[in-house]
Amino acid sequence: MSRQIEKIRNIGIIAHIDAGKTTVTERMLFLSGAKHRVGEVDKGTTETDSDPEEQQRGITIYAACVTFNWKDVIINLLDTPGHVDFTAEVERCLRVLDGAVVVFSAREGVEAQSETVWRQADRYKVPRVAFVNKLDREGANFEAVVGQISDRLHGNPLVIEIPVGQGPPHTSNPFRGVIDLIDLKFLTFPTDRDSRDVNIGEIPEDMQLEAQAWREQMLEKLYSYSNELMELALEEKPIPSDLIRKALREATLAMQVQPVLCGSALHGIGVQPVLDAVQYYLPSPVDLPPVEGESVGEKNKKTITRKASNDEPMCGLVFKVLPAKTGDIHWVRVYSGVLKSNSRVLNPGKDLKENVAQLWQIHAQKKDKDGQVDSIEAGDIVGVIGMRQSITGDTICDTREPILLETIKFPETVISMAIEPENSTERKKLNDTLDMLKRQDPTLHVVSGETGQTLISGMGELHLEVMKNRLLRDFALNVKFHKPQVSYRETIDHAVEVVGECHRMIAGQQLFAKVRIKMEPVQGAASPVTVLNFSPVDGVPPELMTAAVEELKAAGEGGGHIAGFPLIKIRVSVLGGEWNPEQTDIRAMKIAASDAFEKGLEQGGKVLLEPIMKLDIVTPDDYHGDFVGDLQRRRAIIARTDNRGTLTTIEAHAPLKELFGYSSAMRSLSQGRASCSMEPLMYAPAPPEVVKTFEM
Missing domain, CATH: 3.40.50.300 (P-loop containing nucleotide triphosphate hydrolases)
Known part of the structure; x- marks a missing residue:
């Protein structure tokens, strides 16, 4: 086209x-x-x-x-x-x-x-x-x-x-x-x-x-x-x-x-x-600069550009997936080249090839019979049917000219809800349905527990409510829903240096290794655990140290010591280690690294972090005092108030735990005349009374 x-x-x-x-x-x-x-x-x-x-x-x-x-x-x-x-x-x-x-x-x-x-x-x-x-x-x-x-x-x-x-x-x-x-x-x-x-x-x-x-x-x-x-x-x-x-x-x-x-x-x-x-x-x-991406399959990555021209090799970005049993529709922005139906494209991020069976002009949620096209040129947006493995944020490109575009980053979830299927048949249906919904919504996180419960996490109460209604109405699932819960995080209180050790006999072989790390809390956004390697070049051999670094990264993706919540705001620096040719192998280094991580968490002081929300309330002046009083009871800090004629706007920062059902409370405080919106602001240390509920 x-x-x-x-x-x-x-x-x-x-x-x-x-x-x-x-x-x-x-x-x-x-x-x-x-x-x-x-x-x-x-x-x-x-x-x-x-x-x-x-x-x-x-x-x-x-x-x-x-x-x-x-x-x-x-x-x-x-x-x-x-x-x-x-x-x-x-x-x-x-x-x-x-x-x-x-x-x-x-x-x-x-x-x-x-x-x-x-x-x-x-x-x-x-x-x-x-x-x-x-x-x-x-x-x-x-x-x-x-x-x-x-x-x-x-x-x-x-x-x-x-x-x-x-x-x-x-x-x-x-x-x-x-x-x-x-x-x-x-x-x-x-x-x-x-x-x-x-x-x-x-x-x-x-x-x-x-x-x-x-x-x-x-x-x-x-x-x-x-x-x-x-x-x-x-x-x-x-x-x-x-x-x-x-x-x-x-x-x-x-x-x-x-x-x-x-x-x-x-x-x-x-x-x-x-x-x-x-x-x-x-x-x-x-009118815009050429799109930039990374080279693929090279040790030293270099930046590649693609102009918005049909003469360039094809590249595009999947930015939305509409799941369907007959075949998902992937919304793709084509940045360069020509995308043709009945063709094969490369997904360089996953290193696999995808089929592009059909191309459709996108018109809201409908597929118009006249909307099918044979090709789509640079600069346009199209619906693709036929791809199976690609998800939101994935690049698709010419198989002979690979390029990896910057993906799409989404904010962290702040609220969770447990779901229980009535029986094993419903469990399979629920898992299939949640897989489908996850393809559509990248901010929906799903964790299946051993107790039979499945935990879904989202961006707020309304997000989870919409998901709940879809599971009941659109998919007619027979499942039980529990009350939404806050998604806490864990970190450490202060910097520590520790040495992890391995002195073990495994399958008749004595293993030995030591890994020394510095673990410290970092300020700023709710960043995941980062691991940096500062070990001397003439120390532990690179392949052994790489195994230790990978183990530390894997440990960072696990939970903390208070209640197993995900870890954030921690930097781990690998300072060095000890080894010997007879007793040190990859297993030994991984055991020592895991031991070092556990010691760091223990000695660094446990801190539970709770999500803090930014509230923006617009209320008639008459109710301003009522709102301020109510917010203070909810452990909120008033950041700013402004007057707009007969209206007052209040910006407050409050823990999510205290804000469940806030829209109903807001309506009763103002006789339905106030409005409010909230968004995640940051994670901050939870007070001792909240921590105690998890330690009991």
């Missing part, structure tokens, strides 16, 4: 929950002609929220992809979840996208998950435009949101549209359209839901001075990025719209500015200009 690569836009819609992402997507599909009617989130009729759970809750849980044309460009659009429990869906999409539209609510402004998705977009260097939505709501404040993008997100918002009026129809100055600052025109949109028209008129007299001031502000910023604009301004010559768009595109692609537009997606106001902004300012695959 041939598409001009310069005309492709791989974009995502990202935002905090309830900012209106799915409504924006629906309106885009309708305006492009891909849909004949606008779906509604509240009625469960949207194209991208096709899962029953999404329709029932009115939220996006699974990223969905839709492809449509807008004027001269082809848009592959991914609608992503806003709830922090499903942040992995955003993570995987931003890894493969070229640009993003970040949606903000004009009433709530920059919220907790807005910050998370903005940071993710920064990390993957994704250029973006901002859309301030819901300007027809009570309390809408366009300027405040622009200020928050700058202050809280450290962005560089460049306003290219301003609203005419703000608030609902019954107010004195209702929102009724937008002013395009580039062409200096007033855009209004018919109230008929099924209209695709834009009425272009002159700016109302009472808005002309304000529009001129905003335009000057826009141009002042752009002068820094364009010599052509600066020269015209110094010569006091008129500045053509095309030149403004050119300068704005260059600055956006360089991630120096983020164009800001505004509107109300629910009422069809201002979405056509957002689509135009996607066309004008967001990159095509050729």
